[in-house]
Amino acid sequence: MSDLFPPGFPTELVTTAFVVAKEAAWRPALAVRSVEWFGAHGYAVLGTELWLPKGASIQSLPCFQSVSRKNDELWDSFVARAATETSAYLRSFAHKFAQEGDVYVNVTWVNETEFLNLDVK
Numbered sequence: 001m002s003d004l005f006p007p008g009f010p011t012e013l014v015t016t017a018f019v020v021a022k023e024a025a026w027r028p029a030l031a032v033r034s035v036e037w038f039g040a041h042g043y044a045v046l047g048t049e050l051w052l053p054k055g056a057s058i059q060s061l062p063c064f065q066s067v068s069r070k071n072d073e074l075w076d077s078f079v080a081r082a083a084t085e086t087s088a089y090l091r092s093f094a095h096k097f098a099q100e101g102d103v104y105v106n107v108t109w110v111n112e113t114e115f116l117n118l119d120v121k
Contacts, residue, residue, distance in 0.1 A: 050104075
């Protein structure tokens, strides 16, 4: 599982992650911490999705958020903006997450090389 996470990723966030099909999710407060770590270490958060665990599977709830890179936006600017926007989104929906029950926030992140290799059409 540790190969899913970037080098130096905090052990606490690795061990508390809910992982399904090479995707990671955390309780909302820890999701904010993971987003802040990604932003501070050069990883762009592309989006989040709310998961409700159902045994060994998940139910995806209709709470999505995404961040797109602007034309000519420098990588570091995109990383910082994505972390800021995503953290603000997660904090603003804390009440919604509490209403949904036992939820996790799936976080999708990439480094610059991975981003450049995405097949975006």
